[in-house]
Amino acid sequence: xxxxxxxxxxxxxxxxxxxxxxxxxxxxxxxxxxxxxxxxxxxxxxxxxxxxxxxxxxxxxxxxxxxxxxxxxxxxxxxxxxxxxxxxxxxxxxxxxxxxxxxxxxxxxxxxxxxxxxxxxxxxxxxxxxxxxxxxxxxxxxxxxxxxxxxxxxxxxxxxxxxxxxxxxxxxxxxxxxxxxxxxxxxxxxxxxxxxxxxxxxxxxxxxxxxxxxxxxxxxxxxxxxxxxxxxxxxxxxxxxxxxxxxxxxxxxxxxxxxxxxxxxxxxxxxxxxxxxxxxxxxxxxxxxxxxxxxxxxxxxxxxxxxxxxxxxxxxxxxxxxxxxxxxxxxxxxxxxxxxxxxxxxxxxxxxxxxxxxxxxxxxxxxxxxxxxxxxxxxxxxxxxxxxxxxxxxxxxxxxxxxxxxxxxxxxxxxxxxxxxxxxxxxxxxxxxxxxxxxxxxxxxxxxxxxxxxxxxxxxxxxxxxxxxxxxxxxxxxxxxxxxxxxxxxxxxxxxxxxxxxxxxxxxxxxxxxxxxxxxxxxxxxxxxxxxxxxxxxxxxxxxxxxxxxxxxxxxxxxxxxxxxxxxxxxxxxxxxxxxxxxxxxxxxxxxxxxxxxxxxxxxxxxxxxxxxxxxxxxxxxxxxxxxxxxxxxxxxxxxxxxxxxxx
Numbered sequence: 001x002x003x004x005x006x007x008x009x010x011x012x013x014x015x016x017x018x019x020x021x022x023x024x025x026x027x028x029x030x031x032x033x034x035x036x037x038x039x040x041x042x043x044x045x046x047x048x049x050x051x052x053x054x055x056x057x058x059x060x061x062x063x064x065x066x067x068x069x070x071x072x073x074x075x076x077x078x079x080x081x082x083x084x085x086x087x088x089x090x091x092x093x094x095x096x097x098x099x100x101x102x103x104x105x106x107x108x109x110x111x112x113x114x115x116x117x118x119x120x121x122x123x124x125x126x127x128x129x130x131x132x133x134x135x136x137x138x139x140x141x142x143x144x145x146x147x148x149x150x151x152x153x154x155x156x157x158x159x160x161x162x163x164x165x166x167x168x169x170x171x172x173x174x175x176x177x178x179x180x181x182x183x184x185x186x187x188x189x190x191x192x193x194x195x196x197x198x199x200x201x202x203x204x205x206x207x208x209x210x211x212x213x214x215x216x217x218x219x220x221x222x223x224x225x226x227x228x229x230x231x232x233x234x235x236x237x238x239x240x241x242x243x244x245x246x247x248x249x250x251x252x253x254x255x256x257x258x259x260x261x262x263x264x265x266x267x268x269x270x271x272x273x274x275x276x277x278x279x280x281x282x283x284x285x286x287x288x289x290x291x292x293x294x295x296x297x298x299x300x301x302x303x304x305x306x307x308x309x310x311x312x313x314x315x316x317x318x319x320x321x322x323x324x325x326x327x328x329x330x331x332x333x334x335x336x337x338x339x340x341x342x343x344x345x346x347x348x349x350x351x352x353x354x355x356x357x358x359x360x361x362x363x364x365x366x367x368x369x370x371x372x373x374x375x376x377x378x379x380x381x382x383x384x385x386x387x388x389x390x391x392x393x394x395x396x397x398x399x400x401x402x403x404x405x406x407x408x409x410x411x412x413x414x415x416x417x418x419x420x421x422x423x424x425x426x427x428x429x430x431x432x433x434x435x436x437x438x439x440x441x442x443x444x445x446x447x448x449x450x451x452x453x454x455x456x457x458x459x460x461x462x463x464x465x466x467x468x469x470x471x472x473x474x475x476x477x478x479x480x481x482x483x484x485x486x487x488x489x490x491x492x493x494x495x496x497x498x499x500x501x502x503x504x505x506x507x508x509x510x511x512x513x514x515x516x517x518x519x520x521x522x523x524x525x526x527x528x529x530x531x532x533x534x535x536x537x538x539x540x541x542x543x544x545x546x547x548x549x550x551x552x553x554x555x556x557x558x559x560x561x562x563x564x565x566x567x568x569x570x571x572x573x574x575x576x577x578x579x580x581x582x583x584x585x586x587x588x589x590x591x592x593x594x595x596x597x598x599x600x601x602x603x604x605x606x607x608x609x610x611x612x613x614x615x616x617x618x619x620x621x622x623x624x625x626x627x628x629x630x631x632x633x634x635x636x637x638x639x640x641x642x643x644x645x646x647x648x
Contacts, residue, residue, distance in 0.1 A: 268404025437579030581614030
């Protein structure tokens with residue numbers, strides 16, 4: 001299913017052109033840093049376009065500079081759900097660059113095609129056809145769910161009046177595939193929460209190992225295994241003595257064994273799957289002969305084993321270049337009569353002939369050691385041996401195939417295509433030669449109730465009365481707050497009192513009390529001397545961490561200090577902006593204009609909107625103003641510009 005995408009335009013952004021350009025030589029663009037997020041029926045794709053801009057300057061020299069553009073696309077894919085797999089293929093469709101007649105600007109348009117494929121793993125029985133499509137896939141050897149009942153008694157460190165909760169979390173520590181079975185080992189991590197006889201809330205951690213054997217006919221060492229444990233039920237009861245907890249944990253352990261195989265699929269009316277189509281295959285024989293030096297002389301050789309690891313494959317035209325290592329384990333008897341094993345890593349390089357291979361394709365490699373040849377009568381520190389190995393190579397291409405289903409055909413685990421979508425994004429930019437911008441301000445006096453706020457970060461370290469394990473909770477509040485007006489600033493002082501509750505190494509919840517003083521100077525432009533102010537201090541956040549092996553607490557406290565005053569206040573507003581790439585909207589108001597120490601009531605033009613490619617940010621404020629429109633109207637709340645920043 002294909003869904004048409006939508007076209008989106010990114011805002012125009014202006015960058016510096018070092019000098020006037022005579023002509024554009026070229027612009028190279030690539031898509032990098034792609035991020036994907038799946039939501040219901042949609043896929044969000046974001047990324048960066050990295051570009052190199054080459055142009056001929058006034059000095060007839062080719063200049064260049066790098067730049068980046070962000071893009072985003074919302075692609076409709078019906079059936080997409082969070083957790084599904086997504087493959088994204090963004091590509092540059094076209095780059096259009098136009099030089100302005102005066103050479104001061106380069107107008108760019110970059111068109112990006114975004115193709116999205118959403119898939120999900122399924123198991124299906126497929127039909128085979130000797131004349132069909134050969135693919136590499138995961139054949140399901142078998143799967144089963146085994147149950148583990150872990151029952152035991154937990155001895156509490158201190159007596160309890162009741163057990164409130166037991167949380168169990170399974171972890172897998174090892175998986176071994178034997179012929180016909182899979183052995184799964186792990187731990188059940190349990191957290192016992194209870195109330196002690198002293199009324200304290202306590203907890204105690206317990207780890208219970210488990211092992212389960214899942215019978216899966218056909219399983220062989222080297223096959224692929226997926227294990228998913230799930231806690232089905234937890235039951236517990238407290239002994240009358242209050243020191244023993246009888247508990248049971250029922251665990252479901254799902255085990256699946258698959259094998260990477262080549263199957264010739266029959267196409268049909270079944271589901272559309274994403275798989276690897278085999279384009280060609282080949283092999284090479286690797287003969288590696290070397291002499292290794294042992295750490296101590298060998299009296300006799302017990303044996304030498306070898307394996308091929310870390311094979312890197314790079315497809316080129318009709319060949320695949322191979323690089324990897326041969327790992328050898330040499331076991332021998334020392335002069336002291338003990339047995340020792342030393343491991344040696346020998347790098348190798350080779351290639352395999354694969355007709356149809358080309359750069360960009362995928363490669364599957366299967367190495368197999370055929371023989372390790374050595375003279376068992378060798379002694380001393382220098383041991384010579386030969387390793388003969390075959391490396392089988394298959395070159396594939398990722399493709400989508402509608403398969404035919406067969407109830408008695410091979411059971412395979414594949415990626416079913418849930419949906420596809422495309423989007424074409426148009427990103428525009430203007431690279432301009434920068435001219436200066438001037439901005440003009442005026443100060444006006446307005447009587448109003450105003451607030452000034454400041455966020456304060458307090459930091460400190462206090463010792464722990466006992467060794468701490470973790471923080472349970474923190475309560476904090478401000479107290480003893482005082483304020484003093486100092487010109488156009490207000491000095492606010494006080495204390496933050498905290499109660500830190502923590503779990504000690506004795507599993508008892510302790511607490512410690514601490515006070516943290518603060519002093520902050522809040523800027524209050526236009527504040528009249530001797531005016532009364534109201535101050536409030538709110539604790540926004542408290543972060544406390546255990547440090548120094550539990551012997552101290554590091555604390556960060558974020559305060560929001562608010563100063564309020566009902567008085568006349570001076571505001572600075574923007575009256576004009578002059579420069580290229582700026583569009584100004586101004587309106588006329590009747591204002592009390594402050595010039596030096598004199599206040600004059602007169603008409604004043606104030607900027608109410610500021611746009612253009614060179615405008616980076618605009619600061620606004622809503623003020624009660626008297627508008628002049630065939631007389632005076634107001635006062636009314638008006639959003640005016642109080643500041644701005646500009647791109648170079």
